[in-house]
Amino acid sequence: MPFFSAEPAYRHGTPTRTAVLLCNLGTPDAPTPAALRRYLGEFLADHRVVEISKPLWWLILHGIILRTRPAKSAAKYRSIWTDGGSPLAVWTEKQAKLLRGWLGEAGVPVLVRHAMRYGNPSIASQLDALKAEGATRILVLPLYPQYSATTTASVFDAVYAWAARTRSVPELRFVNHYHDHPGYIDALAKKIETHWREHGQGEQLVMSFHGVPERTLHLGDPYHCEARKTARLLGERLGLAETQLRVTFQSRFGKAKWLQPYTEPTLIELAKSGVRRVDVVCPGFTSDCLETLEEINQEAREAFLHAGGEQFHYIACLNDSPAWMAALSDIAQQHLAGWPLQPANPGLRDASRERALACGARD
Numbered sequence: 001m002p003f004f005s006a007e008p009a010y011r012h013g014t015p016t017r018t019a020v021l022l023c024n025l026g027t028p029d030a031p032t033p034a035a036l037r038r039y040l041g042e043f044l045a046d047h048r049v050v051e052i053s054k055p056l057w058w059l060i061l062h063g064i065i066l067r068t069r070p071a072k073s074a075a076k077y078r079s080i081w082t083d084g085g086s087p088l089a090v091w092t093e094k095q096a097k098l099l100r101g102w103l104g105e106a107g108v109p110v111l112v113r114h115a116m117r118y119g120n121p122s123i124a125s126q127l128d129a130l131k132a133e134g135a136t137r138i139l140v141l142p143l144y145p146q147y148s149a150t151t152t153a154s155v156f157d158a159v160y161a162w163a164a165r166t167r168s169v170p171e172l173r174f175v176n177h178y179h180d181h182p183g184y185i186d187a188l189a190k191k192i193e194t195h196w197r198e199h200g201q202g203e204q205l206v207m208s209f210h211g212v213p214e215r216t217l218h219l220g221d222p223y224h225c226e227a228r229k230t231a232r233l234l235g236e237r238l239g240l241a242e243t244q245l246r247v248t249f250q251s252r253f254g255k256a257k258w259l260q261p262y263t264e265p266t267l268i269e270l271a272k273s274g275v276r277r278v279d280v281v282c283p284g285f286t287s288d289c290l291e292t293l294e295e296i297n298q299e300a301r302e303a304f305l306h307a308g309g310e311q312f313h314y315i316a317c318l319n320d321s322p323a324w325m326a327a328l329s330d331i332a333q334q335h336l337a338g339w340p341l342q343p344a345n346p347g348l349r350d351a352s353r354e355r356a357l358a359c360g361a362r363d
């Protein structure tokens with residue numbers, strides 16, 4: 001066995017290609033306890049996600065969490081599952097397909113694939129597929145606008161791990177974040193304005209971001225600041241006064257302190273203080289998923305109404321919105337700048353090229 005991957009020898013005349021790999025978190029293959037156990041087992045074993053002593057965490061994960069959580073989570077996934085599968089998978093695949101079209105229209109002929117950090121299709125399998133298609137330059141573009149070590153850096157880890165066992169490593173570039181990209185902010189604003197045009201405007205706009213342990217902020221993770229900046233820019237773009245919006249953090253996991261204020265307690269407090277209608281948007285999620293469709297649009301809605309609120313308006317994620325696809329295409333193009341996009345001398349078949357190929361020269 002070779003230490004590094006055995007790869008087909010370079011095929012003479014194969015054009016070299018540039019590629020974009022869109023990466024998202026991942027989702028279970030089915031809304032069943034068995035599929036959830038596999039997915040959560042991979043996800044929660046990632047030291048980037050749960051940063052506590054590995055032996056202790058292994059005992060908690062295998063002794064408690066993977067025995068109880070899969071069945072509970074599977075029931076939640078069943079409530080949002082679609083004919084096409086998990087919403088996160090459906091939207092991510094569609095975004096890759098649309099991005100291919102947008103970049104093609106912009107005259108940027110690149111390969112585009114999508115991959116999941118946990119579950120399928122894995123980052124390694126999609127990098128292998130891109131290499132097999134001739135990709136020699138790959139831009140890794142996570143679908144997380146705000147950088148966090150728990151998400152973005154973990155995607156990068158998976159790419160490095162693949163590269164570490166690969167013989168002929170492509171040129172790689174990584175997008176860290178785009179929390180303040182004007183196209184991203186504008187796409188969010190358009191989504192909200194469209195909702196307001198159709199349904200009127202609520203008394204409060206709640207911007208709910210996925211949380212992370214508060215400790216990570218003190219250890220230097222920029223996620224909190226980037227989320228706050230996204231919220232500030234979005235509020236300014238919408239012309240909202242500070243009193244008209246709240247920035248909150250959802251999806252707390254475990255007993256430690258996470259970023260605050262928490263989403264659900266804030267909604268309950270708003271209802272109790274007499275706010276009758278809230279509009280809730282989740283700017284950190286580029287596509288709808290369990291955390292938005294179940295946790296926000298079902299659980300948080302229920303909590304707000306139960307506490308005396310009258311109207312709860314959930315504003316869907318960016319998903320396949322044209323403004324978002326335009327922004328994503330722009331973000332990709334900015335990071336592709338300077339890379340040759342076309343194969344050098346495509347189709348050239350002259351004598352000097354034949355001589356060069358004969359002695360093993362590449363395109």
Ligand SMILES: C=CC1=C(C)c2cc3[nH]c(cc4nc(cc5[nH]c(cc1n2)c(C)c5CCC(=O)O)C(CCC(=O)O)=C4C)c(C)c3C=C
Nearest residue numbers: 025026027028049073088148150151210212253289290291
């Ligand atoms: C255990 C700690 C977790 C951290 C830290 C965390 C950070 C984090 N997550 C997202 C985006 C998503 N998370 C999703 C689901 C999800 N997240 C955790 C835990 C942590 N996330 C769990 C255990 C789960 C699975 C569901 C469950 O059992 O509760 C999802 C949705 C996936 C889907 O299939 O729909 C997304 C998206 C971000 C952006 C983030 C840090 C910034």
Ligand SMILES: [Fe+2]
Nearest residue numbers: 025210251291
């Ligand atoms: Fe999460």
Ligand SMILES: [Fe+2]
Nearest residue numbers: 224225226228
């Ligand atoms: Fe901050």
